[in-house]
Amino acid sequence: MNPIQMVDLHGQYLRIKPQIDAAINECLAETAFINGPQVKTFQDSLAAYLQAEHVIACGNGTDALQIAMMALNLSAGDEVIVPAFTYVATAEVIALLGLTPVMVDVDPNTFNITADLITQAITPKTKAIVPVHLFGQCCDMESIMMLAKENGLYVIEDTAQALGAKYTFSDGRVMYAGTIGDIGCTSFFPSKNLGCFGDGGALMTNNADLALKIRKIANHGQAKKYHHEMVGVNSRLDTLQAAILNIKLQYLDEYASARNFAASYYDRAFETLEGVQIPVRQVNSTHVFHQYTLLLDNDIDRESLKKYLELAGIPCMVYYPLPLHKQEAFKSERYKDGDFSIAESLCNRVLSLPMHSELEEDQLSHITNKLTAYVNSIKQLA
Numbered sequence: 047m048n049p050i051q052m053v054d055l056h057g058q059y060l061r062i063k064p065q066i067d068a069a070i071n072e073c074l075a076e077t078a079f080i081n082g083p084q085v086k087t088f089q090d091s092l093a094a095y096l097q098a099e100h101v102i103a104c105g106n107g108t109d110a111l112q113i114a115m116m117a118l119n120l121s122a123g124d125e126v127i128v129p130a131f132t133y134v135a136t137a138e139v140i141a142l143l144g145l146t147p148v149m150v151d152v153d154p155n156t157f158n159i160t161a162d163l164i165t166q167a168i169t170p171k172t173k174a175i176v177p178v179h180l181f182g183q184c185c186d187m188e189s190i191m192m193l194a195k196e197n198g199l200y201v202i203e204d205t206a207q208a209l210g211a212k213y214t215f216s217d218g219r220v221m222y223a224g225t226i227g228d229i230g231c232t233s234f235f236p237s238k239n240l241g242c243f244g245d246g247g248a249l250m251t252n253n254a255d256l257a258l259k260i261r262k263i264a265n266h267g268q269a270k271k272y273h274h275e276m277v278g279v280n281s282r283l284d285t286l287q288a289a290i291l292n293i294k295l296q297y298l299d300e301y302a303s304a305r306n307f308a309a310s311y312y313d314r315a316f317e318t319l320e321g322v323q324i325p326v327r328q329v330n331s332t333h334v335f336h337q338y339t340l341l342l343d344n345d346i347d348r349e350s351l352k353k354y355l356e357l358a359g360i361p362c363m364v365y366y367p368l369p370l371h372k373q374e375a376f377k378s379e380r381y382k383d384g385d386f387s388i389a390e391s392l393c394n395r396v397l398s399l400p401m402h403s404e405l406e407e408d409q410l411s412h413i414t415n416k417l418t419a420y421v422n423s424i425k426q427l428a
């Protein structure tokens with residue numbers, strides 16, 4: 047058996063090495079390292095894949111979120127609703143811009159925010175909602191979009207973990223994560239489902255005015271060189287990264303299938319195992335399994351299980367150990383311990399298993415056997 051990794055970027059590269067190397071070499075020969083033709087090709091290809099009108103590439107997923115907030119003309123004190131259980135980037139850019147991140151608890155099954163939870167946090171100052179499609183499946187976007195419309199709120203989707211996931215509306219329409227709200231933001235960080243070989247990100251929108259504005263903001267607030275209409279930022283996707291992404295985008299569906307194969311293997315092994323809960327699917331969404339995350343019963347000591355698995359050559363991770371309101375950076379009068387009981391409980395009980403496109407059956411068998419043996423031994427003692 048090959049050593050098991052949480053994410054196997056090298057193995058994924060080796061499969062398509064000739065194509066990647068050729069694309070990189072072409073960039074080296076052309077030396078158009080910034081805004082080379084590969085960047086436009088990638089934006090067009092991703093837009094076609096997602097059936098989005100506009101894709102604007104940028105430096106990373108956090109920049110994408112920041113640029114999205116800047117494009118919507120929000121002003122100091124405006125409130126933006128975010129999940130308490132997420133990666134920090136979502137709330138960070140809100141705070142950086144002088145806006146107020148307002149946290150809400152998440153659904154105990156899907157780990158995502160829902161319209162019901164968001165409703166309770168809406169105030170006259172609320173301007174936008176950021177649904178994060180956590181671990182690879184969409185939030186229930188139909189009800190969230192309806193709520194946003196009723197309250198005149200913008201929706202910025204954080205699809206850094208769910209690129210390629212599809213949401214089906216009750217009228218049968220199917221849309222990709224990131225193309226449903228006003229703006230979608232994604233990341234091409236190497237370990238993401240569509241990862242480049244460094245930093246990268248993009249914004250998606252079907253609104254031509256917003257697209258124009260986003261392009262300007264990402265490029266120092268200029269449409270015409272040295273004519274700056276607004277304060278912007280410098281956030282670009284390197285040509286080399288775009289060249290790599292042009293190749294890897296062709297494999298995104300294959301990668302999602304491989305991840306789903308591993309997820310189904312885990313599901314079959316664990317669905318009847320007492321003490322763990324397998325990922326609960328959002329009914330109207332496909333899942334691209336950025337993470338495969340188990341929820342452990344309270345009587346299973348996560349640290350001991352983690353150590354046991356690591357000794358057996360099985361890496362695993364806790365995404366995330368702390369909810370936003372308990373992070374030093376986001377401590378505020380507004381929140382106290384216990385405010386978001388679901389997020390807090392998830393932080394104590396989640397465990398993510400190895401998940402990537404290169405997992406082999408003998409590895410999956412080793413992982414599921416070891417974890418099952420451990421959990422059974424704990425349950426017998428109890």
Ligand SMILES: *Cc1c(COP(=O)(O)O)cnc(C)c1O
Pocket residue numbers: 106107108109132133135136178204206207232233234235245246247
């Ligand atoms: C990775 C990630 C980001 C940030 O992307 P970077 O490219 O690392 O800046 C934002 N939100 C979520 C949910 C993420 O997982």
